């Protein structure tokens with residue numbers, strides 16, 4: 395399963411041999427073709443990061459200053475940054491009553507005549523309520539732009555995350571299911587959206603890199619050739635990576651078992667998560683401090699290690715006048731999402747589970 399550095403170097407060689415070629419994008423083009431085939435979609439567009447994918451998707455959907463974009467309060471700051479980069483106003487939507495996904499009633503209440511898109515975010519690889527949300531968006535004429543950066547390989551009722559909305563956005567940053575250091579891509583079946591995304595990614599210089607002056611301004615969000623070659627190498631091992639992650643999640647769930655104060659966050663029956671993270675709800679006092687404690691003793695997790703909090707609570711979001719979103723706040727604060735890596739061994743998983751069980755007991759006893 396482990397890819398050796400020799401394999402990666404071998405995959406890199408053709409890209410390096412072709413350098414310097416200012417117009418070269420053989421690897422990125424091959425990656426795009428392979429991504430489209432793997433996902434059964436018409437178009438994949440490689441970009442330089444997941445954040446760039448989100449920004450590019452919003453621009454391709456015509457989101458512009460004055461527009462409002464709905465997004466879950468339970469998200470990472472990158473989703474918010476992409477919306478503001480497009481000049482639009484992010485409107486935070488609360489989680490459903492069970493703490494999952496997006497509350498449709500709250501989304502409907504916050505939809506105005508300026509709302510143009512909704513961005514569901516599949517945190518920890520979970521796609522809760524995605525199809526219902528897409529149905530709502532269609533009924534009111536909103537674009538759905540999926541932030542599937544953590545959901546490569548997840549599906550709901552057999553539909554792959556990132557292929558339900560108008561556009562799906564993915565990250566290739568290290569730690570995601572497939573990675574190349576930094577990178578990202580978009581998936582879409584829509585020819586017009588694909589053409590706009592591809593143009594925006596490279597300063598609207600289309601179709602050839604040296605074509606006459608651009609009709610619009612874009613960005614340089616191109617994925618570098620050596621990185622595209624590494625991404626292709628890992629994409630070829632996607633199925634193995636997914637089965638390993640799912641196996642790891644299953645093992646960790648069974649080892650942590652019935653630990654008081656720690657409840658497995660079981661997927662809804664129609665969903666097949668990718669095993670990006672193993673997910674529990676913490677029912678202990680000061681759940682954020684508990685997550686920090688776990689991070690300090692080697693259990694990497696979203697809240698403790700990466701300081702995840704409901705996005706509307708960040709100081710940087712206060713100027714956006716966010717509504718309170720109490721259910722999302724509570725869900726994120728109580729979320730124990732343990733980061734998995736394909737190379738984590740079963741022995742290490744046993745150690746992680748023991749640590750979680752021991753610390754939960756100690757925490758509960760010390761109140």
Ligand SMILES: *Cc1c(COP(=O)(O)O)cnc(C)c1O
Nearest residue numbers: 443444445470472543544565567
């Ligand atoms: C990683 C991630 C991003 C951003 O991806 P980058 O490649 O780091 O820009 C956006 N949204 C979610 C949910 C992510 O996990």
